[in-house]
Amino acid sequence: MKKTILEDFKINIKIKLALLWASVTFLYLYGDYFELYVPGKTSGIMEGTxxxxNPQKLFMASLLLAIPALMVALSILLKPIVNKVLNIIFGLFFTAIMLLIAVTSFSEWRAFYVFYAILESIITAIIVWKAFNWPKQTDLQETI
Structure with a gap:
């Protein structure tokens, strides 16, 4: 019997990083959306509690969550060394934040939030790992 081998191709590190950041961004959005279903959440929003x-906290949260969304594009557009450094820095930063959120969000109504925070931490840790192990280009001059 002839064995079928499915075709696979190498995916560029920039595309891998962009896809991982896109996944993290979606998980952030889903977590924040589903949080609206937690009892008392929408009334707190309506009452301003x-x-x-306040406008400053809202702006800071906007800046914070703009980073993963921008990293989708920046992972494709930036030169390798800057790309690697930013992916490591922001990957570590968001891994730490999401682990902190996971540890401090344990409750019956926030189990989904802990689940998302753990997934996000895993993905951002993978981002750090992939960026840290950025593939090296062999210099053709050395082989001649």
Missing amino acids: SLLD
């Missing part, structure tokens, strides 16, 4: 209860 939520975590983001």
Whole structure:
């Protein structure tokens, strides 16, 4: 019997990083959306007693969550060394934040949030790993 081998091709590191950042961004959005279903959340938003209860906090949260969304494009567009450094820095930063959120969000109504935070931490840790192990280009001059 003839064995069928499925075709596979090498995916560029920049595309891998962009896809991982896109996944993290979607998980952030889903987590924040589903949080609206937690009892008392929308009333707190309506009354102005939520975590983001003033313009400065709202702006800071906007800046913070703009980073993963921008990293989708930056992972493709930036030169390798800057790309590698930013992916490591922001990957470590978001891994730490999401682990902190996972540890401090344990409750019956926030189990989904802990789940997302753990997934996000895993993905951002993979981003750090992939960026740290960025493939090296062999110099053709050395082989001649």
